[in-house]
Amino acid sequence: MKKWIVILLSLLLPLALPAQEAQSADDGLTFDMDEYLYGHVRDSYEWHITTVKGKPVSIPLPVIVISKAGGGFHCFSSRHLEEGEYKGFYIAPAGSRYENKIVERGSDGSEVRPWDFSVTKNVAGLLINSALLLFIVLGTASWYRKHDAAEEAPTGGVGIMEMLVTMVENDIIKDCVGEDYKKYSPYLLTAFFFIFINNLMGIVPFFPGGANVTGNIAVTLVLALFTFFTVNIFGNKHYWKEILWPEVPTWLKVPLPLMPVIEIIGMFTKPFSLMVRLFANILAGHFMILGVVAVVFLTAKMGVAVNSGLSAVAVILGVFMDCLELLVAFIQAYVFTMLSAVFIGLSRQKAEIE
Amino acid sequence: MSLITPDFGLIVWMTLIFGIVFFILAKWGFPMITDSVQKRADRINASIKAAKEAEEKLRNLAAEQSEMIEEARKEQARILKEAAASRDMIVEQAKVQAQDEATKIMDHARTQIAADKESALRDIRKEVALLSVSVAEKVLKKDLEDSGSQTELVNRLVDEIGKE
Numbered sequence: 001m002k003k004w005i006v007i008l009l010s011l012l013l014p015l016a017l018p019a020q021e022a023q024s025a026d027d028g029l030t031f032d033m034d035e036y037l038y039g040h041v042r043d044s045y046e047w048h049i050t051t052v053k054g055k056p057v058s059i060p061l062p063v064i065v066i067s068k069a070g071g072g073f074h075c076f077s078s079r080h081l082e083e084g085e086y087k088g089f090y091i092a093p094a095g096s097r098y099e100n101k102i103v104e105r106g107s108d109g110s111e112v113r114p115w116d117f118s119v120t121k122n123v124a125g126l127l128i129n130s131a132l133l134l135f136i137v138l139g140t141a142s143w144y145r146k147h148d149a150a151e152e153a154p155t156g157g158v159g160i161m162e163m164l165v166t167m168v169e170n171d172i173i174k175d176c177v178g179e180d181y182k183k184y185s186p187y188l189l190t191a192f193f194f195i196f197i198n199n200l201m202g203i204v205p206f207f208p209g210g211a212n213v214t215g216n217i218a219v220t221l222v223l224a225l226f227t228f229f230t231v232n233i234f235g236n237k238h239y240w241k242e243i244l245w246p247e248v249p250t251w252l253k254v255p256l257p258l259m260p261v262i263e264i265i266g267m268f269t270k271p272f273s274l275m276v277r278l279f280a281n282i283l284a285g286h287f288m289i290l291g292v293v294a295v296v297f298l299t300a301k302m303g304v305a306v307n308s309g310l311s312a313v314a315v316i317l318g319v320f321m322d323c324l325e326l327l328v329a330f331i332q333a334y335v336f337t338m339l340s341a342v343f344i345g346l347s348r349q350k351a352e353i354e
Numbered sequence: 355m356s357l358i359t360p361d362f363g364l365i366v367w368m369t370l371i372f373g374i375v376f377f378i379l380a381k382w383g384f385p386m387i388t389d390s391v392q393k394r395a396d397r398i399n400a401s402i403k404a405a406k407e408a409e410e411k412l413r414n415l416a417a418e419q420s421e422m423i424e425e426a427r428k429e430q431a432r433i434l435k436e437a438a439a440s441r442d443m444i445v446e447q448a449k450v451q452a453q454d455e456a457t458k459i460m461d462h463a464r465t466q467i468a469a470d471k472e473s474a475l476r477d478i479r480k481e482v483a484l485l486s487v488s489v490a491e492k493v494l495k496k497d498l499e500d501s502g503s504q505t506e507l508v509n510r511l512v513d514e515i516g517k518e
Contacts, residue, residue, distance in 0.1 A: 038357075041357070042356060042357065043361060043364065099356060100356065101356070101361075115362075115363075116361070116362065116363040117363045117366060117367070118363055119367070120361075120363070120364065122364055123363075123364060123367040123368075123371075126367065126368060126371050127371065130371050130372075130374075130375045133375060133379075134375060134378060134379070134383075137379055137383040137384065137387075138378070138379075138382060138383055140383075140387055141382060141383050141384075141386040141387055144386050144387060144390040145386065149390035149391065149393055149394045150390075150393050150394050150396075150397040153394070161387070162387065162391060165384065165387050165388060165391070166388075166391055169388055185384065185388060186376070186379065186380035186383075186384045186385060187376060187380065189379070189384045189388075190372075190375060190376045190379045190380060190383075190384065193379075194372065194375060194376075216361075216364065217357070217358055217359070217360045218360035218361050218362075218364035218365045218368060219364065219368050221360045221365060222365055222368040222369050222372060223368075223372070225369075226372065226376075283357070
């Protein structure tokens with residue numbers, strides 16, 4: 001019973017936190033839906049935790065920029081940017097081309113984006129989640145180092161990890177890659193757990209979770225690129241033949257290389273779909289939860305009865321959405337890994353003997 | 355719009371972080387786990403196979419055992435039969451031998467008896483002859499006290515001998 005209460009409470013947490021924020025915002029201003037939604041899913045230079053009495057409470061993160069206007073290398077705390085310009089850098093205001101990003105003034109006075117290697121909220125989230133992932137996986141591995149796995153089976157957390165690893169390896173990697181799956185299993189397992197843990201941490205509403213990492217297109221782009229390179233670097237002769245000279249009627253290849261062009265486009269659409277699928281699913285999930293929670297604030301000025309009634313509905317819906325997102329977190333990690341495995345498997349296929 | 359434009363800095367960081375995580379996990383993380391699990395799976399498979407073999411062996415053993423028991427039983431029956439036969443034979447032989455022995459003894463006894471009888475008869479005859487001679491002597495002594503009778507007897511004897 002106690003366990004269930006804890007679970008229920010933890011599910012309600014995402015609802016509790018933004019509530020505080022909105023109350024404070026309500027003191028002076030009306031609820032800004034756009035800022036609320038995008039503020040929660042986009043990257044930022046500081047890690048905003050909550051707002052107390054109109055003042056934001058946030059963790060400042062290091063800003064690392066290399067000026068394009070000849071200002072050189074700079075590294076400073078994001079706290080300095082709160083007041084406005086600092087060392088010629090400032091966060092672009094709303095309406096600018098680089099809204100919410102660091103910019104500097106170019107020689108002609110226009111806004112120029114410097115080389116920006118800042119440890120943003122997403123980078124910090126990535127670091128934290130990666131450390132967590134390393135801790136979990138290396139911890140699991142160390143269990144096997146200390147025990148003779150042939151003699152005993154792990155229990156508890158190590159057991160869960162073993163179950164997940166075995167499931168991914170047997171159900172996805174072995175089936176989709178085929179023969180020499182062993183070579184690819186570390187990459188695919190890493191991709192699965194990396195995405196899974198980042199998805200899960202993205203659902204956690206407070207620090208150190210809450211960074212919308214896998215819902216950021218740069219992150220999914222890199223993941224998709226890893227798969228793209230894995231597929232194309234280790235693709236065999238048959239794979240390249242299928243792309244450049246597929247077995248179709250000759251008029252489809254000469255004089256107009258119709259099929260090769262389609263196949264080459266296909267090479268890029270595969271990782272592109274991986275990138276967009278993960279990004280869009282996670283981002284949409286965040287939007288849905290945020291939207292449901294926003295009902296509480298949007299109805300705040302409609303009177304106590306309407307507000308409390310709709311808030312109750314929002315809470316129930318929020319619990320449902322969070323559960324759904326837990327499922328999506330797993331499914332998207334699973335799908336990304338499976339499709340990567342399928343693409344790798346296709347690039348390793350041997351020519352059919354006719 | 356910033357949501358769908360990948361940020362260069364984040365791409366660099368992500369590549370770096372994911373690359374490092376991948377390197378560490380691929381070197382010290384997942385192979386350790388998957389190999390260990392594989393090892394255990396192999397062992398379990400080997401154990402199952404061994405158990406199956408042992409079971410098979412056991413079943414064979416049981417069959418062998420029952421076969422052996424059956425054989426032993428047959429042997430026993432055969433031995434018993436043989437023993438009975440040899441017993442019968444021995445008894446038969448003994449009987450025959452006893453018969454022979456008995457016959458021999460009887461024969462021996464019969465001849466002995468016959469011989470004894472003969473010798474006894476001879477003795478008796480001798481005795482009777484002596485007895486009769488002595489009787490005759492005595493009779494003669496008494497009868498021949500007078501000369502007439504002596505003469506008469508001699509005559510009769512002579513007659514008798516003559517008749518013979």
